[in-house]
Amino acid sequence: MKNSIGIHALVWSGTWNLKDIENSIKLSKQLGYDLIEIPLLDPFNFDIKNTKKYLDKYKFNSVTSLGLSEETDISSSEEQHRINGKKILEKALDVTFELGSDYMGGVLYSALAKYHHPPNNESKKRSAEILHHLSIKAKNYGIKIGLEPVNRYESNLINTAQQAIDFINMADSDNLYVHLDSYHMNIEESDYIQPILLCDDKLGYFHIGENHRGYLGEGHINFPEIKKGFDQIGYKGPVTFESFSSTVVDPKLSNILGVWRNLWTDSYDLAKKSKQFLDDNFK
Numbered sequence: 001m002k003n004s005i006g007i008h009a010l011v012w013s014g015t016w017n018l019k020d021i022e023n024s025i026k027l028s029k030q031l032g033y034d035l036i037e038i039p040l041l042d043p044f045n046f047d048i049k050n051t052k053k054y055l056d057k058y059k060f061n062s063v064t065s066l067g068l069s070e071e072t073d074i075s076s077s078e079e080q081h082r083i084n085g086k087k088i089l090e091k092a093l094d095v096t097f098e099l100g101s102d103y104m105g106g107v108l109y110s111a112l113a114k115y116h117h118p119p120n121n122e123s124k125k126r127s128a129e130i131l132h133h134l135s136i137k138a139k140n141y142g143i144k145i146g147l148e149p150v151n152r153y154e155s156n157l158i159n160t161a162q163q164a165i166d167f168i169n170m171a172d173s174d175n176l177y178v179h180l181d182s183y184h185m186n187i188e189e190s191d192y193i194q195p196i197l198l199c200d201d202k203l204g205y206f207h208i209g210e211n212h213r214g215y216l217g218e219g220h221i222n223f224p225e226i227k228k229g230f231d232q233i234g235y236k237g238p239v240t241f242e243s244f245s246s247t248v249v250d251p252k253l254s255n256i257l258g259v260w261r262n263l264w265t266d267s268y269d270l271a272k273k274s275k276q277f278l279d280d281n282f283k
Helices: 018-030 048-057 079-099 121-141 161-171 182-188 193-202 223-233 251-257 267-282
Strands: 005-008 035-039 061-068 103-111 144-147 176-181 203-208 239-241
Touching (some): 048 061, 048 079, 079 103, 079 121, 103 121, 103 176, 103 203, 121 144, 144 161, 144 203, 161 176, 176 182, 182 203, 223 267
Parallel strands (some): 005 035, 103 144, 203 239
């Protein structure tokens, strides 16, 4: 079984100007990655033309991701926030389609932020209804939609694989998938294998990251258990390396994610060693 091995663009740069676009795609290709995950921090001002140009030039694949803000939170009781969120999700989906990507994931169901109250059933329903319709449009585009459970400090709506599955059932969609992340699993799950088995064929994407967001193998994430889970369900989807450093990540996103210290400063060295680690452990 061979999984596509990806790398998050924020390993290379916190911005996405012309230089960043070519450099990130070129280096990812040179190191042997199969795809790059491109964050759509502002899909309304995203450089589709040049991103597609360099993806085509290097014959490289891409997927996209994003997280909503308080002003675009589709679970919000504020109607304008939901309207804003629906617009940004639909625009991001259009960008994903124009790039030729077949996957868009992330925190698409709520704000990527620390909430100071628990969710209620109404907030889940509001979010599920919008994502139900988005997933239909995405299916017509040939794009899978992935919902990433994140830790309790980054959302109150979906923190575990079970909550993601329950939400997908509420949304009543065959084109919503679970996007697991080992960093968040380390905080919210009891182990690494059971969430994978629970998702089974609804597992659509996987983020690999250490518990401290640094070099793979230097923390305490149980990677052999994750691989065992993949083998048991026959997971053949993407496995994408994700790591953040405040010297690289967009300052606003750094604050949201709580990236206060740097476990690395050399993007190339990190990417090279991470690719070798993933080849050794997941191929």
